[in-house]
Amino acid sequence: MAVRNQIRELKEVKIPYVLNNFEDPGSENIEKVGEFSINNPYKVNVVHVNSDQLHVFAEDKKNYFLDRYNIGYWVWExxxxxxxxxxxxxxxxxxxxxxxxxxxxISRVSPIPVL
Known part of the structure; x- marks a missing residue:
């Protein structure tokens, strides 16, 4: 749901974006939220991958975070x-x-801003 809401908001204010897919090995991955791209052309990443799967994502996309402003979107319960x-x-x-x-x-232990 969070990804869909962000896509809607980006479209509304006409901010360009691409969706880069990550197939979480622990999920069914049955619902597509939009068209995916293999490119990552923008200087800001908003990564909707929870902390428990980030090691898999980061290993798969080693250069994804380089020279970008990186924002993690984490759901925690x-x-x-x-x-x-x-x-x-x-x-x-x-x-x-x-x-x-x-x-x-998260902010209790985070060395970076949590918003």
């Missing part, structure tokens, strides 16, 4: 954020979250 995932913050300049609950849990 537990009161604490696992220490073994702290290294995921290194990939991003900031983290966006959908709720105050997620903001509180």
């Amino acid at each position: 537990l009161p604490s954020f696992p220490k073994e995932w702290y290294d995921r913050f290194e990939l991003f300049n900031e983290i966006w979250v959908p709720s105050k609950f997620a903001m509180d849990a």
Whole structure:
């Protein structure tokens, strides 16, 4: 849902974008949210991949984060954020979250802004 909402918002304010696909091995990946591109032409990435799958995404797309302003969009539902995932913050300049609950849990340990 978050990806669809962001696409709608980007279209509304006429900000160009592309969708780069990542097939999460732990999901069914049955619903397509738009046309995908293999290109990554813009200087800002908004990455809708949760922290538990980021190691797979980052390994698959080693250069994806280079020379870009990187925003992670993370959905989180537990009161604490696992220490073994702290290294995921290194990939991003900031983290966006959908709720105050997620903001509180992640911002407690985040070295970067959580919005």
